[in-house]
Amino acid sequence: MKFRLQLASTFCTFPTTTWVASFSDSNRSDLAWAANTKNAVTMATVFRISVESAEKRIEPWEPNVTALLDPAMLKWKDLVVAGTPVPTPWRKAEFEAYEKDIQAQRRQIRKENRSEAEMNALFEKEKKHEDELLGTDKYSDRVGAFEGANYEAHGFYRPQENCIMFSRYDKFCAVCRRAIERIVGMYATQ
Ligand SMILES: [Zn+2]
Numbered sequence: 001m002k003f004r005l006q007l008a009s010t011f012c013t014f015p016t017t018t019w020v021a022s023f024s025d026s027n028r029s030d031l032a033w034a035a036n037t038k039n040a041v042t043m044a045t046v047f048r049i050s051v052e053s054a055e056k057r058i059e060p061w062e063p064n065v066t067a068l069l070d071p072a073m074l075k076w077k078d079l080v081v082a083g084t085p086v087p088t089p090w091r092k093a094e095f096e097a098y099e100k101d102i103q104a105q106r107r108q109i110r111k112e113n114r115s116e117a118e119m120n121a122l123f124e125k126e127k128k129h130e131d132e133l134l135g136t137d138k139y140s141d142r143v144g145a146f147e148g149a150n151y152e153a154h155g156f157y158r159p160q161e162n163c164i165m166f167s168r169y170d171k172f173c174a175v176c177r178r179a180i181e182r183i184v185g186m187y188a189t190q
Contacts (some may be wrong), residue, residue: 057155063179064165065149068157072132076159076175079143088144090137096153098133127168129154134162134169143174 013074057067066075080086102122109119134140149158149166160168160173166179172180 007076007120044183053184060150060156062150064163064173064176065154066145066157068095068145071145071174074145076143079159079174079178081142084139084144086140086145087141087157088139088161090139091133092146092148093161095130095133095148130167131162134167137161 057069059067059069063075068087069075074086105122106119109122123163126160143159144158145159145162147154150156158173159175162169162171163173163176164171165173165176
């Protein structure tokens with residue numbers, strides 16, 4: 001039971017029952033075992049990919065992420081400049097490879113019990129690289145639908161290439177800004 005709940009909150013956007021229904025008892029014992037090992041993430045990821053097909057994916061309620069089930073109904077489409085492709089291309093593979101490398105370096109620093117100064121220097125280096133990579137693509141300054149959002153590398157899209165909600169960037173994207181302004185406005189007029 002504990003493992004099933006963990007899956008639902010960490011990896012799965014579906015009701016827990018969707019998962020459980022598709023596993024036999026023997027699968028479940030494999031999963032329970034995996035939960036206690038380093039294989040847990042891999043297992044969960046594999047299962048999520050097999051269960052979460054595009055047609056079953058649901059549109060998140062958050063104003064700054066979409067499953068892009070119907071590009072014509074994109075929730076921030078009024079901010080998309082004509083001629084911007086949706087989904088919007090960006091240097092995703094390059095970004096992901098870089099992040100993977102940084103994470104490995106981070107783990108190594110922790111493993112060797114090195115100083116916080118060293119860790120902070122790595123954060124700074126990462127931010128600088130991200131700002132450059134996510135700010136110099138063809139559509140970096142446009143609103144579109146960039147794959148990689150909602151803690152998922154695939155299947156969910158964010159409105160701008162860079163945003164404080166995506167990286168260590170220090171600005172909100174246009175869609176996040178508008179969502180914040182709407183909420184502030186709602187309270188300010190009460
Ligand atoms: Zn944003």
